[in-house]
Amino acid sequence: FERRVFHEATRLVAVSDEDARLMRERFGVENADGVDNGIDRAVYEQVRRRPDPQRILFLGALDWRANLDDLEPAA
Numbered sequence: 001f002e003r004r005v006f007h008e009a010t011r012l013v014a015v016s017d018e019d020a021r022l023m024r025e026r027f028g029v030e031n032a033d034g035v036d037n038g039i040d041r042a043v044y045e046q047v048r049r050r051p052d053p054q055r056i057l058f059l060g061a062l063d064w065r066a067n068l069d070d071l072e073p074a075a
Helices: 002-008 017-027 065-071
Strands: 012-014 032-034
Touching: 002 017, 012 017, 017 032
Parallel strands: 012 032
Antiparallel strands: none
């Protein structure tokens, strides 16, 4: 599947240079680039912490069933 769709895409963006390299080596694509992931720490270091044990921060896709299952309340 990856080999087919990688070659159909006009540009591939990986979450790291290493992943982009693997795309090029394993699947023979030439249009893969890595993009650094991160935040501007200076912006968030100014935010005052207000811990709340009743809240969570979820970073993930909800179109994947396993992630959705994890967010359902425990019985």
